[in-house]
Amino acid sequence: MAQTDLAVRIATIFDEAGIKKADKAVNKLEKSAVKLGKSLGLALGTVALAAYGKKAVKAFTEDQKAIIKLNNAVKNLGLSFSQANIDDFISKLEKSSAIADDILRPAFQSLLTTTGSVTEAQKLLTTAIEASRGSGYDLATVSADLAKAYVGNTRGLQKYYLGLSKAQLASMSFEEIQAKINKTFQGANKAYLDTAAGKMEALSLATGNFTETVGGALINSIITLSGSNGIEGLIEKIDSAAQAMVGFFEQTERTGFILRYTFNPKNIFKGSEEFQKQLQAFTLAQQMRGAKAYDPANNALTGYKVDQKAAADAKKAAALQAKLLKDSLNNQKKLSAEQKKQAALKKAGTLFDVEQAGILAALNGKISDEERKRLELQLALLTGNADKAKALTYELATAQGLGKDLAAYLASLPDAKNPFESWAAYLDMIEQQVLKIATQAGTSSAKTVSTASLPPISQADVNRILAPTSDRGVSTSRDYFESIGMKASNVVPLPTSSDIGRLAQNMSSGSSTIGDYLNVTLQIDGKTIASALQDQSLSGNNTTISRTGS
Amino acid sequence: MPTEVTGALELRKALKEYAPSLAKESQKEISGVLRPITAKARGFLPSNEEAPSGWLKREGAKGRWANRYYDASIARRGVTFSASPSKANNKGFRSLAAIYNKSAAGAIYETAGRKSGVTGNFTPRLGGQLAGQGQKKTGRGIFRAWSEDQGRTNAAVIRAIEHTNEKVAALAKLGGGRLFRAVKAD
Numbered sequence: 001m002a003q004t005d006l007a008v009r010i011a012t013i014f015d016e017a018g019i020k021k022a023d024k025a026v027n028k029l030e031k032s033a034v035k036l037g038k039s040l041g042l043a044l045g046t047v048a049l050a051a052y053g054k055k056a057v058k059a060f061t062e063d064q065k066a067i068i069k070l071n072n073a074v075k076n077l078g079l080s081f082s083q084a085n086i087d088d089f090i091s092k093l094e095k096s097s098a099i100a101d102d103i104l105r106p107a108f109q110s111l112l113t114t115t116g117s118v119t120e121a122q123k124l125l126t127t128a129i130e131a132s133r134g135s136g137y138d139l140a141t142v143s144a145d146l147a148k149a150y151v152g153n154t155r156g157l158q159k160y161y162l163g164l165s166k167a168q169l170a171s172m173s174f175e176e177i178q179a180k181i182n183k184t185f186q187g188a189n190k191a192y193l194d195t196a197a198g199k200m201e202a203l204s205l206a207t208g209n210f211t212e213t214v215g216g217a218l219i220n221s222i223i224t225l226s227g228s229n230g231i232e233g234l235i236e237k238i239d240s241a242a243q244a245m246v247g248f249f250e251q252t253e254r255t256g257f258i259l260r261y262t263f264n265p266k267n268i269f270k271g272s273e274e275f276q277k278q279l280q281a282f283t284l285a286q287q288m289r290g291a292k293a294y295d296p297a298n299n300a301l302t303g304y305k306v307d308q309k310a311a312a313d314a315k316k317a318a319a320l321q322a323k324l325l326k327d328s329l330n331n332q333k334k335l336s337a338e339q340k341k342q343a344a345l346k347k348a349g350t351l352f353d354v355e356q357a358g359i360l361a362a363l364n365g366k367i368s369d370e371e372r373k374r375l376e377l378q379l380a381l382l383t384g385n386a387d388k389a390k391a392l393t394y395e396l397a398t399a400q401g402l403g404k405d406l407a408a409y410l411a412s413l414p415d416a417k418n419p420f421e422s423w424a425a426y427l428d429m430i431e432q433q434v435l436k437i438a439t440q441a442g443t444s445s446a447k448t449v450s451t452a453s454l455p456p457i458s459q460a461d462v463n464r465i466l467a468p469t470s471d472r473g474v475s476t477s478r479d480y481f482e483s484i485g486m487k488a489s490n491v492v493p494l495p496t497s498s499d500i501g502r503l504a505q506n507m508s509s510g511s512s513t514i515g516d517y518l519n520v521t522l523q524i525d526g527k528t529i530a531s532a533l534q535d536q537s538l539s540g541n542n543t544t545i546s547r548t549g550s
Numbered sequence: 551m552p553t554e555v556t557g558a559l560e561l562r563k564a565l566k567e568y569a570p571s572l573a574k575e576s577q578k579e580i581s582g583v584l585r586p587i588t589a590k591a592r593g594f595l596p597s598n599e600e601a602p603s604g605w606l607k608r609e610g611a612k613g614r615w616a617n618r619y620y621d622a623s624i625a626r627r628g629v630t631f632s633a634s635p636s637k638a639n640n641k642g643f644r645s646l647a648a649i650y651n652k653s654a655a656g657a658i659y660e661t662a663g664r665k666s667g668v669t670g671n672f673t674p675r676l677g678g679q680l681a682g683q684g685q686k687k688t689g690r691g692i693f694r695a696w697s698e699d700q701g702r703t704n705a706a707v708i709r710a711i712e713h714t715n716e717k718v719a720a721l722a723k724l725g726g727g728r729l730f731r732a733v734k735a736d
Contacts, residue, residue: 004657006689008696009636009645010584010707013559018638 056214063212066105073109082118089122097129097189098202099139100209107143114147124150124178131181134188135160146181150174160184250286257282346384356382370396437530558646558711559635561718569718576714577633580647583706584631588649591695592626594678595659602675605655620655628653629691647707649692660689 074083090108094101107128112121128142135142137159145156154169154177162169162180169177192198261267261278359379363372373396380389565573598606598621607619631649638644651660663673664680681697682688688697696703 003652004650004654006651006657006660006692007645008649008687008692010648010704011558011646011711012643013635013646015559015638015642015644019642 056211057218059208059212060214060216060218063102066102070105070109070112073113077112077116079112079118086118093125093129094205098193098198098205099129100205103139107139110140110143110147111150114150127178127181127185130185130188131160133192134185146178149177157181253286254279254283437527559644561711561715562635562646565714565718569721572714572717572721575717576710579710579713580633580707581631583703583710584633584647584649587695587699587703588629588631588692590698591649591651591692592629594691594694595622595625595629595656596620596677598622600677601659602672605672618654620659625653625656625659628656646711649696651689651692656691660691660693662690664688 070086071083074080074086086108090101090104093099093104097104104125108121108125111124111128112118115121115124124146125143128139128146131137131146132139132142145160148154148156152174154172155166157164157169157177158166160181162177162184164172164177164180172180193202258279261275267275356379359375359382363375363379367375373392377389377392377396380386380392562573562576565576601620601622605620607621611619629649629651631647633647636645636648651657659676659678662676663669664685668674668676668680676690678690679694680688680690682693683697687693
């Protein structure tokens, strides 16, 4: 049965035992946590302190390295007397620019070695700092670029967008370039230091300096504690300590041997002589430990043959290398001499070259520019002056040959085919058709239909003709033809009854045909026929074209 | 208003350790007090005929509703009492005796409608009468019985405990501490 907690509780009491127990547990936990916190804090604090100490010593050594490198460079440049001045400058610059001295020193060193002047290097370093802050490039890069520009290589300055072209940079003096850089990036460092990032960097620098100072102090304290005179003394003491440790371990090992020997029941009756012998052997083994093992092929008895062979091989190899070097130098010398000889011979040969002499004579004469160029080209080809020959060839070709050839080529080009050529005949045909249709429509050429060839009129025809005009709704032949869709130009009266009677009589007697009495003139409306023909020839949907606007 | 009895727990503990027979006697006396009210509470629960037909057990019912039904016998069996002290709740209070409505269906019948009112399709069909003080102590079964009891059972329980206390005191006076010579109970 699922249990519910629905209940009527009777006679409730407050049991503080549970609460006290819980309180006790909580207090215990709290105390434990505090204790743990303290322990952890101590442990972590010790670890952190040790790590910081390590970092401090590292920072100090790095800084020392940079100082030593710069001092050495200053000394090599013969500027030792400026050492104090340089240190002071770097120190002040570090504070004013918030750039660490271990960054400033290499930058200053590169500028100093390039310029050879402390004053100039100081000026350039100040410029480099401004340019670095303004452009975002690191100080080492900017210093290197300035150092290169100082000796005429201005290519690196292009990336600072000074508003100068490559040619301008190349043509300007370094002083002008420096002035331009100063003008472009003036106040960049101060502006940067006013920003939060700049302030953070300054703070970071101060912390770094503190670390370096602590590192220095740590090293000094270690030296002092060891009672040494400087780092060299400390190193000596460390070496001595190491040796002492080795001695201690060896002595311990020896003591162990003595104890083992003494407490070994087998050795009780062996006497002191045997003990001394064993101890001596053990000591000897200790001393000989790590010594070169005996090599049957390479020992004093064999005269160290392997070593001697190796030394002999090395000597032989060195001699061979020296010989090869000497041969190479000799070959180079021989080659140079041969080249010189060939050049001299060639020069001498030109003096007796008839063809060349002819050309030179011709050149002295009165000739046109074109001829001169031709001769000069021939001469250049003869003397092997490839550059000149190439230039002259180009000039000649440009001046004459190429222009003429091009003109000739263009002149010889066939007429371009007219893509609409075939259209002319087609359009002519259309024009003819249109004219024909227009003529037919406009002139309404009358055509006379001969009735001579018509068949004889029958009684039915007569009856049809004689039918009352009122039934057809026409009174004239014109009306009649119009009623059947044809146009008649002349109004011809319909034959009367007597005409018809006479006609019938004559026809029956065979003396006359209907053509004798009836001449029908048909007037054809060419436009209507053309329209009808067009309608027949067309297919597809109608297109409505509307004109918009005026 | 719950009645607080100070020292009762210690008395009971002492009885269990040094006079187990008296402890049992005390428990029996309390049980005797609680039994009538429990029976009365059981009587308030409806029979299967009185309960809503849709809430009863259906043959062949499957899934989650297969076991969610009202059965008068189960519900009545779930209404019980306890004469021994409960464990302390999260505020540290313990009850020396209690009347329970343990079954799920009985609890539903007990509490349905006491928060949102007797409305809808189910609660009005339950019948019975919600009685008691406050929302948490109102119901159709045990709370109704407790409410109608008017505190008599509560008083009887306390009297039973006092009676035990008096017995202990009398025995102690009579026997000169003989009572506490008893061996510690297992």
